[in-house]
Amino acid sequence: MTKSDGFGFGTQIRKSPYFDATVRWGAQGFSVYNHMYIPRDFGSPEQNFWNLVNDAILCDVAVERQVEITGPDAAKFVQMLTPRDLSKMAVGQCKYILITNADGGLLNDPILLRLAENHFWISLADSDILLWAQGVAVHSGLDVSICEPDVSPLQLQGPKSGEVMKALFGDSIMDLKYYWLRKFELDGIPLIVSRTGWSSELGYELYLQDGTRGDELWEKVMAAGKPFDLKPGHTSSIRRIEGGMLSYHADADINTNPYELGFDRLVNLDIDAEFIGKSALRRIKKNGTSRKQVGLVIDGAPLTGPNTTFWAISKDGAVVGKVTSAVYSPRLEQNIALAMISTGCSEIGTVVDVAMPDGIHKATIAERPFFDPKKKIAAS
Incomplete structure (x- = not known):
């Protein structure tokens, strides 16, 4: 490892094309996601949250690596990977999908982008789907090419993000619909722009197609x-937990199935395609699940940061689940959390005990998302 600007970095973890810019603009800490460094600290997480919900923030999310799938059988192959019905997905559309294994376990929950009839990108959460897709392709009998392209997304998110985009691209950007994409050039910089983002706010993602720029x-x-108070920032744990958005490896993993997460709408067992995990998911749906994801409101003083371990949840002295993501919401003035819990204890209003580092706290099962449950802000 070598030292650079006070941080220790090695070549086995990749830097994004925006790395130097984020350090120059005040990044104070990084974590690792998809084998890349991602800025996670520009000062106060609470101020970052207010910057996001009141104005706009720009986030380096180049860690959302792309898996590019092309070839005559690209559409058929992509449908093999996911239980969501893609038959009506148009060129220029984006969809939130689940990628499942043969047991129905969740491998990733990415955004799928359709750039052309036989050209897709899978914009990843934190797991190695490039390797999975290449492995699946080997004996699939389908004519596809799978690689990681030179593509690095930025997230521009917040209520003023539209004004910033208009300043960059002109008025035509205003008719880009939620979960759709369009090709642009910005002073010769090749981009794909989508109305998506990991914030539950109005936002855009700018997919840079030339890492040198x-x-x-x-x-x-x-x-x-600058005229719209845009600030450099990082994906907000506060806002994403308010919005009930998953963080892969925290809120779900290979042992989590879509039905436990309440993602029934993303599983279509009636399509003709034999997607991976279809028989397992059919069996799980028939038998039901023993646990489910819920929201929690936790009593006590405001949390000083997100949880760094899973906190055990108990009911009547027996462990019945775990807190997967927890944070204090300054807007809601509550400690809020996502949790995986036994279905027998999952009814809204149920009071449980949470084993936190400073002791046992009472918590109440709550609806999630905690804020803007219909996603009206992001879709506006």
Whole structure:
């Protein structure tokens, strides 16, 4: 490992094309996601949250690596990977999908982008789907090519993100619909722009297609956003937990199935395609699940940061689940959490005990998402 600007970095973990820009703009800490560094600290997480919900923030999310699938059988192959029905997915559309294994376990919950009839990107959460897809392709008998392209997304999120985009691309960007994409060039920088993002706010993702121009793109966006109080930022744990958004490895993993997460709408067992996990998911749906994801409101003083371990949940002295993601919401003035819990204890209003580092706290099962449950803000 070598030292750079006070951080220790090695070549086995990749830096994004925006890395130097984020350090220059005040990044104070990083974590690792998809074998890449991601900025996780620009100062106060609470201020980052308020910047997001009141104005706009720009986030380096190049860690959302792309799996590119092309070839005559690309559409058929992509449908093999997911239980969501893609038969009506148009060119230029994006969809939130689940990728499942033969047991119905969740391998990733990415965004799928359809750039052309036989051209897809899978914009990943934190797991190695490139390897999975290449492995599945080997004996599939389908004519596809699978690689990781030179693509690095930025997230521009918040209520003023539309104004920043208009300053960058003109009025035509305003008719880009939620979960759709469009090709752009910004002073010669090749981009795919989508109305998506990991924030539950109005937002856009800018998929840079030339990694040598990352620094230039970052500075152009920040300059355009200056009149709108755009700030450099990081994906907000506060906002994503308010919005009930999953963080893979925390809220779900290979041993979690879609029905436990309440994702029935993303599983279509009636389509003709024999997607991976179809028989297992059919069996799980028939038999029901023994646990489910819920929201929790936890009593006590405001949490000083997100949980770094899973906290055991008990009812009448017996462990019945675990807290997977917890944070204090300054807007709701509550400690809120996502949890996986026994179905017998999952009814809204049920009071349980949570074993936290400072002792046992009472918590109440609550509806999730905690804020804007219909996603009206993001879709506006």
